Amino acid sequence: MRILGIETSCDETGIAVYDNKLGLIVNKLNSQSFLHNKYGGVVPELAARNHLDQIFIFLQEFEKKKNFFSSIDAIAYTAGPGLVGPLLVGATVACSLAFSLNIPVVPVNHIEGHLLSPMLDSSNLNFPFLGLLISGGNTQLIHAKKLGVYKLLGKTLDIAVGNLFDKIAKILDLKYPGGPNISELAKFGKNRNFKFPRPMINDSSLNFSFSGLRTFIEKLVKFSDKSFQTKADIALELEESIIEIFIVKVCRALKLLNLNTLVIVGGVSANCRLRNYFSNFSNKNDLNLFLVSKKYCTDNAAMISYTGFLKFKSGVYFPNTDIFVDSKWCVDSKRKFI
Numbered sequence: 154m155r156i157l158g159i160e161t162s163c164d165e166t167g168i169a170v171y172d173n174k175l176g177l178i179v180n181k182l183n184s185q186s187f188l189h190n191k192y193g194g195v196v197p198e199l200a201a202r203n204h205l206d207q208i209f210i211f212l213q214e215f216e217k218k219k220n221f222f223s224s225i226d227a228i229a230y231t232a233g234p235g236l237v238g239p240l241l242v243g244a245t246v247a248c249s250l251a252f253s254l255n256i257p258v259v260p261v262n263h264i265e266g267h268l269l270s271p272m273l274d275s276s277n278l279n280f281p282f283l284g285l286l287i288s289g290g291n292t293q294l295i296h297a298k299k300l301g302v303y304k305l306l307g308k309t310l311d312i313a314v315g316n317l318f319d320k321i322a323k324i325l326d327l328k329y330p331g332g333p334n335i336s337e338l339a340k341f342g343k344n345r346n347f348k349f350p351r352p353m354i355n356d357s358s359l360n361f362s363f364s365g366l367r368t369f370i371e372k373l374v375k376f377s378d379k380s381f382q383t384k385a386d387i388a389l390e391l392e393e394s395i396i397e398i399f400i401v402k403v404c405r406a407l408k409l410l411n412l413n414t415l416v417i418v419g420g421v422s423a424n425c426r427l428r429n430y431f432s433n434f435s436n437k438n439d440l441n442l443f444l445v446s447k448k449y450c451t452d453n454a455a456m457i458s459y460t461g462f463l464k465f466k467s468g469v470y471f472p473n474t475d476i477f478v479d480s481k482w483c484v485d486s487k488r489k490f491i
């Protein structure tokens with residue numbers, strides 16, 4: 154069985170093919186960061202247009218391969234959450250292609266795709282587990298009970314943590330996407346002169362809030378010297394404060410659910426300091442930790458084709474090719490497709 158996956162929820166165009174015997178046999182990704190760099194964030198209209206150009210470049214490459222399309226059993230695509238224009242591009246291409254090949258489509262929830270992404274290279278990850286999804290558009294704690302059954306335990310009440318990294322990077326004159334640049338800069342941080350607030354850390358809920366932290370740093374930068382060392386110290390303290398918030402909330406959630414398997418996914422999970430802290434934390438607490446491998450941290454179609462494969466195998470797909478997108482599709486909504 155072969156599933157073609159399409160990812161266009163934000164600023165990465167991805168196409169991948171997952172084969173039940175061979176695993177991932179195609180994994181193409183084109184990042185648009187060059188396009189959005191000068192704006193310091195993603196411009197939805199530009200993103201949608203670029204997806205449309207890039208997706209056809211990939212499809213034309215595949216057309217040259219003998220029997221490529223005839224070997225596909227279904228097409229999975231990211232149907233939400235995400236930016237509506239970019240989502241519609243992927244959905245329209247997926248549904249049109251499926252119609253012409255006379256095969257079904259599998260609308261995939263982007264968050265579920267991220268949650269299952271560690272399974273691409275860890276066969277020993279099993280349900281149930283606690284998922285910490287930290288990306289550019291989302292920050293969520295999720296109880297993953299079984300395939301398709303999730304409970305959202307907490308989420309950001311304002312901006313996502315990746316978005317915070319991108320905004321602080323802009324303030325510090327670093328390029329978009331900010332996360333990797335802040336992470337590099339933080340390596341030079343050495344003075345722990347700054348103490349940032351840890352918003353909602355003592356709040357009994359499992360929700361997060363990062364916009365106050367952004368305002369705090371914005372004001373701090375305005376009134377401090379703009380030396381490289383000061384910027385590096387700010388980047389270091391930013392990472393430290395965020396990691397502390399995540400450790401506290403994750404501990405609380407694991408205790409509440411009596412679980413000892415933790416999955417960390419999404420673009421921000423590429424952060425080295427965060428990976429080190431959580432690895433030490435899991436060793437000390439005898440936790441099963443699954444950190445998504447760095448190549449699948451940010452948005453990609455590998456996770457969409459793999460999730461599409463699991464869904465298709467369990468009978469969850471659209472028998473017809475009606476276009477469906479939901480830009481706010483919550484991972485625990487009870488949507489049924491058949």
Ligand code: KG4
Nearest residue numbers: 288289290315330332333420421424451452
């Ligand atoms: O998963 P992803 O592609 O999410 C969405 O587009 O929603 O993640 C992108 C986010 C960006 O905000 C980027 O700044 C952040 O992940 N990111 C990082 C790192 N690498 C990427 N944040 C912190 N440290 C990193 N090393």
